[in-house]
Amino acid sequence: MPEKKRAVLTPSRIMIHGILVKNPVLVQVIGLCPAVAASADIFVSTVLSVIVTGLLIVCECIASLLLKKIPRRIRVVIYFIIGLVVCAYTSEFLKTGAPDLLNRVGVYLPLMAASSAVALRCENFAVKKSLRLSFLDALANGLGTSLVLMTSGLVRGLLGSGMIGDWKIFDTPPLRGLAMPFGGFIVLGFTAAFLKWFISAHLTKYDAEMAFGIKQRRKAKPAATLVQTVPAKSAAASDPAQPAAPAASAAAAQGNARASAPQRKSVASEESTAADFYERASSDDPQDTFALFDLGAFNLQEELDAILAEIEGLENAAFDGKEDDDA
Amino acid sequence: MHNLFTLIQTALYMIFVQNLVFSGGYGSSEAIRMSTKPKQFAPFAVMIAFYSTVTALLCRYLDTIGNINRMGAAAHVLIFGGVLAALYCVTVLLLHIFLHPAQKFFNMLGIAALNTMVFAVPLINRQAGFTMLQSIGTGVGSGLSFVLALFLVNIGLRRLENNRDIPPLFKGTPAMFLYVAMLSLAFSGLSGRALFA
Helix, strand or coil: HHHHHHHHHCCHHHHHHHHCCCCCCCCCCCCHHHHHCCCCHHHHHHHHHHHHHHHHHHHHHHHHHHHHCCHHHHHHHHHHHHHHHHHHHHHHHHHHCCCHHHHHCCCCCHHHHHHHHHHHHHHHCCCHCHHHHHHHHHHHHHHHHHHHHHHHHHHEEEEHCCCCCCCCCCCCCHHHHHHHHHHHHHHHHHHHHHHHEEEEEHCCHCCCCCCCCCCCCCCCCCCHHHHHHHHHHHHHHHHCCCCCHHHHHHHHHHHHHHHHHHHHHHHHHHHHHHHHHHHHHHCCCCHHHHHCCCCCCHHHHHHHHHCCCHHHHHHHHHHHHHHHHHH | CCCHHHHHHHHHHHHCCCCHHHCCCHHHHHHHHHCCHHHHHHHHHHHHHHHHHHHHHHHHHHHHHHHHHHHCCCHHHHHHHHHHHHHHHHHHEEEEEEHHCCHHHHHHHHHHHCCCHHHHHHHHHHHCCHHHHHHHHHHHHHHHHHHHHHHHHHHHHHHHHCCCCHHHHHCHHHHHHHHHHHHHHHHHHHCCCCCCC
């Protein structure tokens, strides 16, 4: 097991993960604020890229060296204070060197101090790993964020005003909407789709690990669990006095004749649905990545409701048919 | 009565017109990430509304002090950030002493307190020159606007997951970004600005 972990964390792997496969903005969905709101201009994007990379390197190195034994609830505020100091220093530096650029960055420069990218990378990686690996991770994630910020700045600047920075590239009616946050989200959406295609096409060995979602927070239940609950609820519905769980065991043990035939048919048809549902939920396939979102509670309830409704319908149909035969 | 009206008006403006998550992108990472945990909406909503309101109030109060008011932008960033950090530390300390919540609760508290949206509120108040009441209204409204964003994103994500018509390449975060873009566009429309000249 330790050898396997050591094999996973090679420098090249950390770099590829940070820049592409687990890109902080497009895959991990962290540090969106500057990418969405402030990166409508290549100069502003460049400034923010430098700041975020520097901040990540400083914070991750400090976290790896000094903060491993401090409780997490204290560490998060330390990252924030470090960020504040770095941003205030940068702000003063820009004020003297490039005041125009400082005005263009605006309120987004100090907000980098509260960036979720810094806190999450420090907590998820730096406090558990060595200084060297933490530095590489910070560099990779900084470059990954920078890549997205610069791409966004380039595309939004070019399509929004026909300019790259202060240079006019072509005359076009200005699409001011692209400079607004919704324009940023649209560009991020298409960039994420492009990155997904690129990884699927060129980095195929990372497919199994890639997850274009936030994080898998739900463990898949085996389909059998769901199948067993179906007769339990159904039996309980037929006999309201009997509690659900004992009804299930009673129905299973005694081979309840009324429940068996139609339910078996129904359960057999539902088995594939449930199995398919859980397969999707636990999928590692990058093409099916939305399954990685933690939305299972709602869908599970919907699935169960649908199954119960169908079983009740089949029971009623079978019962009505029996009555007709008797008549 | 007039004061109450001002407060409610500013809060409603922040929720529906200048929704910080959609119209400014502030705290959008947290909104998207937290929207996948519906069970934590209620405590998170209380936390974020508390932090945005109290931070706005304290920072506005500090800004009324002459010496602080005359300081430069970088000093204000440090002071407002210090207020937020101190507020978080005091809350953690009090909770640790009196309630002994689980570590998971503290993790959520950290996300609710130290994010771009809560930190942006006092900076925006200063930039816009809001009064004390307006600042409180902004704080309350920002907290509630975040909750609205959580609900809207959560509803969309559930529908996106069940949608089989989305091309495979756009499944996952690409579709989610485009969905949030549509919400953001809708809120931008409410602000009345001309989007395309």
